[in-house]
Amino acid sequence: RAQAAFVPQELTTVRVQDPRVQNEGSWNSYVDYKIFLHTNSKAFTAKTSCVRRRYREFVWLRKQLQKNAGLVPVPELPGKSAFFAGSTDEFIEKRRQGLQQFLEKVVQNVVLLSDSRLHLFLQSQLSLPEIEACVQGQGSQTVTGAILRYAMSNCGWAQEEESRP
Numbered sequence: 105r106a107q108a109a110f111v112p113q114e115l116t117t118v119r120v121q122d123p124r125v126q127n128e129g130s131w132n133s134y135v136d137y138k139i140f141l142h143t144n145s146k147a148f149t150a151k152t153s154c155v156r157r158r159y160r161e162f163v164w165l166r167k168q169l170q171k172n173a174g175l176v177p178v179p180e181l182p183g184k185s186a187f188f189a190g191s192t193d194e195f196i197e198k199r200r201q202g203l204q205q206f207l208e209k210v211v212q213n214v215v216l217l218s219d220s221r222l223h224l225f226l227q228s229q230l231s232l233p234e235i236e237a238c239v240q241g242q243g244s245q246t247v248t249g250a251i252l253r254y255a256m257s258n259c260g261w262a263q264e265e266e267s268r269p
């Protein structure tokens with residue numbers, strides 16, 4: 105039992121950062137957030153990734169995880185309502201923190217971590233229908249393939265300053 109000390113600690117850091125308003129000023133404006141993931145866990149295909157997702161996609165993810173997790177409780181997402189916040193910025197920041205806490209808890213959970221949808225959500229820029237198709241084996245690429253392709257495309261390493269087109 106003594107040699108367990110030599111096993112490197114598996115660490116996964118997940119950050120939700122840099123909220124941006126998309127289509128500002130139009131009726132279909134929304135905020136998306138950068139999800140930065142850095143890990144040495146064997147559970148993940150790419151060791152570092154960076155994607156942008158919006159709240160509605162988190163809602164979808166939670167629903168899917170819940171479906172597949174059986175009795176394992178899935179962490180809560182921050183609330184939908186903007187009423188408690190003093191300002192939009194404050195609301196966005198509260199939501200960002202809540203989304204980060206949600207993901208931090210999710211990636212610590214072995215059962216949730218076994219769901220390929222989570223991996224595609226965190227490590228590819230596939231849309232939700234594309235994730236669904238990929239998981240069900242209907243997409244043109246495997247789950248691992250999609251993640252590696254995204255990682256190799258360099259968007260996975262997007263710099264802070266660069267905004268997506």
